[in-house]
Amino acid sequence: MTRPSVAATIGQAAPLWRAVFVAGLVTLGGALAVIFALEQRGEMSLAWWWPTAAVGAIAAAASPLRWRWLTAIAVGLASGLGSAVADRPLLVVILGSLGVAVEAWLVATAVSREQDRPRLTTLMDVGRFAIGAISGAAIVGALVGVAREFSGGDFVDAFWTIGASHLSAMVLIAPLGLIAIPRAASVRWWRSVVLTVAMLAATVIAFFPGTPVAVPILAMPLMAWAAVAEPMFFVAVQLLAVVGTASGLTVIGGGAYAAAGSELPTATALQVFTICFGATTLAISASQNDRRALESRQMAVSHLLHDAFRQSKSGFAILQEDGPGKYSVLEVNASAVVMLRSEFERSDTGRWRLREDALLRPSLAEATYDVSVTVDWEDVAPGNPPATITIDAVNRSGLNRVLLVSVQDLRPLREAEREMEWRLERERQVSRTFQALTQQKVDFVASVTHELRTPITSILGFAEELSDTTDDPNVREQVEVILRNATRLRGVIDDVLLVSKLSRGPAAADALPVTDAGLALQRSIEDAKHSIQQRHLRVAAEIEPDLPVHGREIDLTRVFTNILTNAIKFSPDRGTISVVAYRTDHQVVVTISDEGEGIADEDLTHIFDRFYRSSSSTSRGVPGTGLGLAIVKELLSSMDGRIELARAEPVGTCAQITLPIADIEPVESTGAPTP
Numbered sequence: 323m324t325r326p327s328v329a330a331t332i333g334q335a336a337p338l339w340r341a342v343f344v345a346g347l348v349t350l351g352g353a354l355a356v357i358f359a360l361e362q363r364g365e366m367s368l369a370w371w372w373p374t375a376a377v378g379a380i381a382a383a384a385s386p387l388r389w390r391w392l393t394a395i396a397v398g399l400a401s402g403l404g405s406a407v408a409d410r411p412l413l414v415v416i417l418g419s420l421g422v423a424v425e426a427w428l429v430a431t432a433v434s435r436e437q438d439r440p441r442l443t444t445l446m447d448v449g450r451f452a453i454g455a456i457s458g459a460a461i462v463g464a465l466v467g468v469a470r471e472f473s474g475g476d477f478v479d480a481f482w483t484i485g486a487s488h489l490s491a492m493v494l495i496a497p498l499g500l501i502a503i504p505r506a507a508s509v510r511w512w513r514s515v516v517l518t519v520a521m522l523a524a525t526v527i528a529f530f531p532g533t534p535v536a537v538p539i540l541a542m543p544l545m546a547w548a549a550v551a552e553p554m555f556f557v558a559v560q561l562l563a564v565v566g567t568a569s570g571l572t573v574i575g576g577g578a579y580a581a582a583g584s585e586l587p588t589a590t591a592l593q594v595f596t597i598c599f600g601a602t603t604l605a606i607s608a609s610q611n612d613r614r615a616l617e618s619r620q621m622a623v624s625h626l627l628h629d630a631f632r633q634s635k636s637g638f639a640i641l642q643e644d645g646p647g648k649y650s651v652l653e654v655n656a657s658a659v660v661m662l663r664s665e666f667e668r669s670d671t672g673r674w675r676l677r678e679d680a681l682l683r684p685s686l687a688e689a690t691y692d693v694s695v696t697v698d699w700e701d702v703a704p705g706n707p708p709a710t711i712t713i714d715a716v717n718r719s720g721l722n723r724v725l726l727v728s729v730q731d732l733r734p735l736r737e738a739e740r741e742m743e744w745r746l747e748r749e750r751q752v753s754r755t756f757q758a759l760t761q762q763k764v765d766f767v768a769s770v771t772h773e774l775r776t777p778i779t780s781i782l783g784f785a786e787e788l789s790d791t792t793d794d795p796n797v798r799e800q801v802e803v804i805l806r807n808a809t810r811l812r813g814v815i816d817d818v819l820l821v822s823k824l825s826r827g828p829a830a831a832d833a834l835p836v837t838d839a840g841l842a843l844q845r846s847i848e849d850a851k852h853s854i855q856q857r858h859l860r861v862a863a864e865i866e867p868d869l870p871v872h873g874r875e876i877d878l879t880r881v882f883t884n885i886l887t888n889a890i891k892f893s894p895d896r897g898t899i900s901v902v903a904y905r906t907d908h909q910v911v912v913t914i915s916d917e918g919e920g921i922a923d924e925d926l927t928h929i930f931d932r933f934y935r936s937s938s939s940t941s942r943g944v945p946g947t948g949l950g951l952a953i954v955k956e957l958l959s960s961m962d963g964r965i966e967l968a969r970a971e972p973v974g975t976c977a978q979i980t981l982p983i984a985d986i987e988p989v990e991s992t993g994a995p996t997p
Contacts, residue, residue: 464481882912917970
């Protein structure tokens with residue numbers, strides 16, 4: 323359990339307070355720059371330690387991403403102030419300030435990869451921090467080295483001195499502001515205190531003046547132990563305490579570094595010690611954080627798997643073979659116990675064990691590493707619930723032969739099968755009842771219609787004879803009314819009889835004669851000539867010759883006549899009806915288009931239903947029974963054809979009829995007409 327780091331806490335504060343804290347860190351960095359610069363005044367002097375860059379990196383990391391560059395510039399100016407106070411050359415001040423600004427920005431950016439929040443927790447974070455710190459120190463060292471070269475100094479000496487001082491300060495100080503702070507409840511204070519005291523004691527022994535033990539890394543084992551056992555923030559604090567103690571004792575002449583030669587000055591030796599000691603400790607602590615996080619995730623996944631195992635609706639049991647015929651139960655869930663209640667029992671210790679008379683024992687013995695055993699539990703013994711048991715043998719290191727027993731409960735499946743069978747039988751009964759009622763209705767309508775056909779035929783015959791024999795204009799006009807309405811009624815009767823016949827099933831396509839669809843279409847146009855002339859319509863026909871299809875000529879004529887009749891009904895006076903017929907590789911295509919209002923979208927899905935009439939037809943008083951298009955679809959279906967209706971552009975309706983081309987030459991149909 324941790325709290326956010328210092329930089330993250332400042333970054334989450336209100337804008338005003340965040341600005342105050344960032345400004346305070348920049349000011350602290352400037353004060354440290356003045357202190358350490360004044361310690362070694364002079365144009366050719368260089369500070370042996372430069373914590374300003376580390377404090378500035380914390381300030382830059384706490385700043386919002388869009389203002390980070392401004393904070394870095396402020397850190398550079400604060401660093402330049404210290405150099406200027408110490409009488410450094412102007413070029414050293416300028417280039418050094420620029421280098422510190424870049425260094426602070428690089429480190430802050432390197433540790434701020436997750437939603438702009440600085441973090442130094444994982445080994446990957448430490449790696450990015452190391453890359454940023456090394457790059458920043460190298461840039462500062464190179465810029466100051468160039469400035470010293472132009473001022474009469476040595477580039478190499480300045481590069482290594484400045485780079486080491488900045489890098490050691492960054493490794494030692496920056497983690498204090500970037501590492502998450504542990505909560506008090508999660509810390510073992512006694513261990514932290516004991517380790518800290520032990521490390522400081524080892525450091526004093528190694529660096530105390532006059533000590534016979536000249537081993538500067540004497541505290542390293544304790545530091546490594548702390549990196550493994552302690553929170554990372556405490557490790558950073560302990561690292562600062564150890565390095566600070568070692569540096570103080572070295573200044574008064576203690577330790578191995580106090581007697582360093584000219585080739586490796588004391589300050590440089592301490593800096594190298596700090597860098598190596600700090601980098602190693604941070605890497606170990608970050609690796610331990612990664613291990614803890616991985617263990618935590620694995621533990622969470624293990625708990626989830628265990629809960630899923632326990633709560634699964636399927637039964638699972640894990641058994642270990644302790645000897646021939648001897649099995650111990652490692653794990654078993656409640657579903658397996660319920661399904662195999664005759665197989666398991668509680669031992670004296672409360673754990674589940676396999677019964678001596680368990681029916682599964684022979685199957686457990688049969689399972690091998692290469693062969694799984696499947697058992698139909700319902701067939702093993704009377705009264706067993708329906709289930710499928712699968713037994714797999716696996717080999718795991720540290721365990722004897724392990725048997726994985728999975729139990730699939732088939733009771734819900736059997737119940738679903740019974741429910742489905744009951745529903746299917748119910749649907750069959752409803753379907754049979756509906757079909758019987760439908761057939762009764764069709765038979766009744768056909769019978770009544772057939773009975774009406776004979777008197778209608780008589781009425782038409784006598785009316786025609788009366789029309790031919792009378793000379794009275796009034797009588798002739800009345801007879802024409804009788805003929806017109808009787809003819810219309812006979813058409814309705816013929817439609818109903820045809821629908822009744824088609825309901826019994828279409829004729830096979832191979833039993834139909836071959837007819838020229840183009841000739842049937844032309845005859846339909848000729849039959850409708852009187853109606854076309856009455857409405858002053860124009861028919862634009864483009865009909866290719868030789869369009870053989872399977873179908874009776876009278877049925878094809880009926881199809882085309884019904885479509886033409888609809889086009890005539892819904893076309894405006896003096897409109898145009900377009901008729902096109904052509905053949906493709908495998909089909910004959912006939913399109914009939916009008917210039918009417920078109921079919922509404924809501925009517926398209928029902929337009930082929932029997933007795934269906936659109937709302938526009940009813941409101942406009944267009945005569946009809948709603949059987950014409952239903953008959954068309956049924957007749958085309960008997961010829962393996964189809965029809966599609968769509969709105970024409972810009973207005974009107976387009977009917978497209980497609981029929982398969984017949985394999986033989988067309989001949990004149992002699993089939994009996996369909997009533």
